[in-house]
Amino acid sequence: MEKKRFFESIYKIIKKNKIKSGNIAIDKNNFTLNSYKHFKKQFKRIKIKDISLDCQKLREIKTGKETQFLKKSGEYADKILQKAIKNFKSFKTESEAAAFLEYETKKNGLELSFNPIVASGSNGSMPHHEPANIKIKKGFCVVDFGVKYKGYCSDITRTIYVGKISRKEQEIYNMLLSIQKNAINQIKNNKKCSELYDFVNKSLGKYKKKFIHGLGHGVGVEIHELPNLTLNSKDKIKNNMVFTIEPGIYFPKRFGIRIEDTVLFKDKPIVLTKTSKDLLII
Numbered sequence: 377m378e379k380k381r382f383f384e385s386i387y388k389i390i391k392k393n394k395i396k397s398g399n400i401a402i403d404k405n406n407f408t409l410n411s412y413k414h415f416k417k418q419f420k421r422i423k424i425k426d427i428s429l430d431c432q433k434l435r436e437i438k439t440g441k442e443t444q445f446l447k448k449s450g451e452y453a454d455k456i457l458q459k460a461i462k463n464f465k466s467f468k469t470e471s472e473a474a475a476f477l478e479y480e481t482k483k484n485g486l487e488l489s490f491n492p493i494v495a496s497g498s499n500g501s502m503p504h505h506e507p508a509n510i511k512i513k514k515g516f517c518v519v520d521f522g523v524k525y526k527g528y529c530s531d532i533t534r535t536i537y538v539g540k541i542s543r544k545e546q547e548i549y550n551m552l553l554s555i556q557k558n559a560i561n562q563i564k565n566n567k568k569c570s571e572l573y574d575f576v577n578k579s580l581g582k583y584k585k586k587f588i589h590g591l592g593h594g595v596g597v598e599i600h601e602l603p604n605l606t607l608n609s610k611d612k613i614k615n616n617m618v619f620t621i622e623p624g625i626y627f628p629k630r631f632g633i634r635i636e637d638t639v640l641f642k643d644k645p646i647v648l649t650k651t652s653k654d655l656l657i658i
Contacts, residue, residue, distance in 0.1 A: 401427040436594060436602040438616045442528065443640055446595065446618050449489075449525035450638050450648030453532050456480045457521055457651050461536065464658055470494040470507035473519070481523050489522030489529035489599045496538065500632035503589055503624060514539035516549075516631045518624075522599065522638075529599045531620050532649040533636035537657045548583075548625070549633055549655050555579045556623050556635045556653070559591065563621075563645040569609040576623045577607075583625050592620035595638055617641050618648070 400419060404426045407415070438446065460477050467473040473494040481488050495505035497513025505518075517538055522531040535549065559576050573591040577584050594601035595618050603611030603619055622636030635653055640646045 399423045399425045401425045403427055403431045405431070432602050435596050435598075436617060437614060438596065438618055438640075442596065443616060443618065443642070445526045445528040446530070446638070446640065447648055449523055449528050449530035450532070450650075452484060452486060452523050452525055453521060453530040453638075454649055454651045456484065456523065457519065457532060457534065460519070460521075461534070461651075461656060464536065467512060469509050469511055470496055470499070471509045473512070474507035477519075477521050484523075487524040489524050489531060493518060493520035493533075495520075495632065497631065498629050500535070501626045501628050501630060503626065503632065503634070512538060516545070516633055518632055518634050520634065520636065527597050529595050529597070530649060531595055531599060531622075531636060531638050532651060533622060533624075533634045534651055534653065535633045535635060535655070537655055539658075541655075541657055545631075546655065551583075552623060552625060552633050553635055553653055553655075556621060556637075559621050559623065560637070560639060560645050560647065563613055563639065563641055565613060565615060565641070565643070567613045569603050569605040569611045569613065570607055572613075572621075573605055573607050573609070580623075580625065586625040586627060587623060588626055589624065592622050592636075594619045613641055615642055 400422050402424060456477060459480060460473065467476065474492040477492045478488060493505060494507040495502065496517040497515045499505045500516050500518045515538060516535050518533060518535050520533040522529055555576055559572060562572055562575050576591050577587060580587055590604060590606040592605035594603050603617060605619060618638065618640050620636050620638055622634055624632060624634030626632040638648045640648055
């Protein structure tokens with residue numbers, strides 16, 4: 377009912393002021409189906425222009441105040457994640473570890489950027505695994521987490537190891553870590569995001585088919601914004617963009633490894649998430 381009255385009011389203002397327009401621009405990404413129904417009822421003969429991409433592009437370059445909020449968001453994510461890692465031995469299940477991250481977030485008066493991912497053992501081979509009420513499995517465990525500070529998101533992933541690690545597993549982890557660090561060092565003004573993705577893909581060599589998602593995404597008031605760091609992206613790196621660098625490799629039904637940081641580009645890449653990336657073996 378509120379939405380209906382809102383669009384009725386807008387229509388009356390337009391009619392009263394004799395505003396003539398052939399088009400009305402809307403952000404379809406933020407229009408529910410119900411809202412759209414009420415909107416169309418009032419504006420039957422008006423052409424609609426979707427400006428959702430334009431709205432996304434407006435948020436691509438951050439202001440000074442926004443970068444301060446994003447830095448603070450990264451600091452809080454680090455603080456909470458480090459506390460979780462310190463206490464990891466006490467967690468019996470994936471869901472218990474995820475609940476700890478959520479509890480600490482709320483205790484700090486913050487919100488989650490997204491539901492935390494805690495994916496142990498073979499569950500780590502699924503990039504978007506939802507934490508289950510099952511015992512934490514031995515092997516690699518992917519922990520993907522972020523908070524919102526004053527509405528601005530952070531995003532960080534660390535992979536830890538539970539149990540005794542093999543030399544081969546350590547080598548694979550170190551290889552991915554080296555690639556992630558090198559990818560951050562490759563970031564330059566006006567560089568194509570697709571080139572960064574391609575750099576990582578080539579660096580992975582025989583493991584490139586195990587890299588099954590984009591290299592990263594913009595971060596702001598939403599957890600996924602522009603730019604897109606994917607193979608076919610047309611986006612380029614610009615000053616005051618904030619985005620993730622998150623290469624990962626996934627071995628179906630065996631394990632997965634992902635290392636992710638939120639990065640601010642301001643003449644050079646500045647990593648906002650500072651939790652150690654050296655492999656922690658528990």
